[in-house]
Amino acid sequence: MQRRYTSLAAAGIVAALTLTLSGCGGGQGQVTLKLVAADYGDGSGPGSRQYWSELTRAFEKKHPDIKIDVDVYSWKEVDKKVADLVRKGQAPDLAQIGAYVDYAADGKLYSADELLSIPVQADLQPALAEAGEVGRVQYGIPFAASTRxxxxxxxxxxxxxxxxxxxxxxxxxxxxxxxxxxxxxxxxxxxxxxxxxxxxxxxxxxxxxxxxxxxxxxxxxxxxxxxxxxxxxxxxxxxxxxxxxxxxxxxxxxxxxxxxxxxxxxxxxxxxxxxxxxxxxxxxxxxxxxxxxxxxxxxLGVSDWMMAFKQNGHRAQAGKFLDYVYDDANVLSFSRDFGLLPVTTSGAQKMAGDHRFGHLQDFVGPLRDAQFYPANKxxxxxxxxxxxxxxxxxxxxxxxxxxxxxxxxxxxxxxxxxxx
Missing domain, CATH: 3.40.190.10 (Periplasmic binding protein-like II)
Incomplete structure (x- = not known):
C-alpha cells in the first residue's frame, strides 16, 4: 500500500500573506497581512476575492491590531509569484499554494504547532495533517481538499x-x-x-x-x-x-x-x-x-497547502489569523462556495449532516483513507x-x-x- 501523502489539483486557492509594520496612525504593534490568494472561481462570479474580502473584514473587526490586504492571482500565476518573492528575499509570511516541501526542506517555514492553537491543529483531518509532514514534523497545513x-x-x-x-x-x-x-x-x-x-x-x-x-x-x-x-x-x-x-x-x-x-x-x-x-x-x-x-x-485525495514563512518573524499574528481561517463557519463557507471538502474533522461532520451540500457529502468519507501524491518529496x-x-x-x-x-x-x- 502507498503511504498517504498529498499535494489538489486537484484544482485551487493560493495565498501568500506578507506581514509588515503599518505606518503612522496605525498604533504601536499594528501589522498588515498581505494576502496573495489564488482564485478557485470558475469565472462566472466574484470567485475567491469575495470569500477573502468577507473573511478578512470580519477578522479585522475582531482584531483591530491586524489588518489584511488581499490580492488574488490565478493558479497559473500564484505559485510563481510566491517563488519569485522568496527568491528575492521578500518571502510572504503566509502562502496557500500547491506545494510546501521545498520551502520546508530549506528551513524557511514555521511548523504547524508553532502557529496553530492546540484545538485547531487537533481538528485537522489526520490523513491530511500527516500528508503535511516532513521528517514527522508538520509544515504543510491543509487548506482545501478533494477526493475521487x-x-x-x-x-x-x-x-x-x-x-x-x-x-x-x-x-x-x-x-x-x-x-x-x-x-x-x-x-x-x-x-x-x-x-x-x-x-x-x-x-x-x-x-x-x-x-x-x-x-x-x-x-x-x-x-x-x-x-x-x-x-x-x-x-x-x-x-x-x-x-x-x-x-x-x-x-x-x-x-x-x-x-x-x-x-x-x-x-x-x-x-x-x-x-x-x-x-x-x-x-x-x-x-x-x-x-x-x-x-x-x-x-485519490488531493490537497492545497497553507504555510507560514519565518522571514518576517510575525509568527503570533499569522497564527491568530490562521486560527480564524480554520473556524468551522469559514471552512464550510469555502467548501460550499467552491465545491471542495473541509480539511477539519468538525467541518466534515457538519457537512455530512447538511443537505445543502448534496452530492458533495459523498466525497467526505473517502478522505479518511485516501492516498495522496508523495508531495513531501x-x-x-x-x-x-x-x-x-x-x-x-x-x-x-x-x-x-x-x-x-x-x-x-x-x-x-x-x-x-x-x-x-
Whole structure:
C-alpha cells in the first residue's frame, strides 16, 4: 500500500500573506497581512476575492491590531509569484499554494504547532495533517481538499440496460461494451493527456492495489501490481475501443466537458464535476472507484497547502489569523462556495449532516483513507512531469506498460537521490 501523502489539483486557492509594520496612525504593534490568494472561481462570479474580502473584514473587526490586504492571482500565476518573492528575499509570511516541501526542506517555514492553537491543529483531518509532514514534523497545513469517485450517466446506463454502477474492473469493461453498442461516443473517459495524468494514473494504481510509493514512502512505480493495472487498461479498455479515442490526447477538462454534454458514460471525477454536470441537467450518480475484484478500498485525495514563512518573524499574528481561517463557519463557507471538502474533522461532520451540500457529502468519507501524491518529496514535481509525458502512450497500440513504468522508476530513483 502507498503511504498517504498529498499535494489538489486537484484544482485551487493560493495565498501568500506578507506581514509588515503599518505606518503612522496605525498604533504601536499594528501589522498588515498581505494576502496573495489564488482564485478557485470558475469565472462566472466574484470567485475567491469575495470569500477573502468577507473573511478578512470580519477578522479585522475582531482584531483591530491586524489588518489584511488581499490580492488574488490565478493558479497559473500564484505559485510563481510566491517563488519569485522568496527568491528575492521578500518571502510572504503566509502562502496557500500547491506545494510546501521545498520551502520546508530549506528551513524557511514555521511548523504547524508553532502557529496553530492546540484545538485547531487537533481538528485537522489526520490523513491530511500527516500528508503535511516532513521528517514527522508538520509544515504543510491543509487548506482545501478533494477526493475521487466514479461518475456515471444514469440515462445512458438505463438506455444500455445497465441497472447499477460497476463495482469491479470486469464490470467497467462489460458496461463500457454495452454503452458502446448503444452508440455512446465515449463509454469510459480515460484522461491521460498532459493536463492531469498524474491524478488519473494514481486513481488506477490505487484501485489495482498499488501506488506511486510503498508503505515506507519509497517509490514503487514499477511494482508488479502497477504493471498489471496498466496492462489491463491497455488490453481491456483502450485496445477494445472503449475509451472513445486515444487517452494520451484527452485532458481532464475535456473529459469533464464531455460528461456534462452527455457524451461520456462514466469516468473518475472530483467534486467540481458536480456543479458542471448539474448545470447541464445531467442525471448522474457517483460510486466508489471500481477495483480489481470489487470496490477499491481507497481513493485519490488531493490537497492545497497553507504555510507560514519565518522571514518576517510575525509568527503570533499569522497564527491568530490562521486560527480564524480554520473556524468551522469559514471552512464550510469555502467548501460550499467552491465545491471542495473541509480539511477539519468538525467541518466534515457538519457537512455530512447538511443537505445543502448534496452530492458533495459523498466525497467526505473517502478522505479518511485516501492516498495522496508523495508531495513531501522534493523529487515529486520532476516525477509528476515525467508521468504526464509518458503514461498516455503506455496504453496505446504500441504501448509497453512494463517498460514505461520501469523508465519512470529510474527517473524517480535518480530524482530522489539528487534531492537527498
Amino acid at each position: 469517485r466514479l461518475f456515471y450517466n444514469k440515462k445512458l446506463f438505463a438506455e444500455a440496460g445497465i441497472t447499477e454502477a460497476p463495482k469491479s474492473w470486469d464490470d467497467v469493461a462489460e458496461d463500457a461494451e454495452l454503452l458502446k453498442k448503444r452508440g455512446v461516443k465515449t463509454p469510459y473517459a480515460l484522461p491521460l493527456g498532459p493536463e492531469e495524468t498524474q491524478a488519473e494514473t494514481l486513481n488506477w494504481l490505487i484501485s489495482g492495489g498499488g501506488g506511486y510509493t510503498d508503505e515506507i514512502g519509497k517509490y514503487a512505480i514499477d511494482s508488479p501490481a502497477n504493471v498489471k493495472t496498466f496492462t489491463w487498461l491497455r488490453d481491456e479498455l483502450v485496445g477494445k475501443g472503449l475509451t472513445g479515442g486515444d487517452p494520451a490526447g484527452l485532458n481532464r477538462a475535456d473529459a469533464f466537458a464531455g460528461f456534462a454534454d452527455g457524451d461520456v458514460g462514466m469516468l473518475n471525477g472530483h467534486p467540481a464535476l458536480i456543479k458542471q454536470a448539474e448545470a447541464k441537467g445531467i442525471d448522474y450518480g457517483t460510486a466508489d472507484l471500481p477495483g480489481r475484484k470489487g470496490p477499491a478500498t481507497s481513493t 522534493t523529487s515529486w514535481p520532476e516525477v509528476a512531469k515525467s508521468v504526464k509525458s509518458q503514461m498516455g502512450a503506455a496504453v496505446g497500440p504500441k504501448g509497453d506498460p512494463s517498460s514505461t513504468l520501469a523508465d519512470l522508476q529510474n527517473t524517480a530513483d535518480a530524482a530522489d537521490t539528487a534531492g537527498s
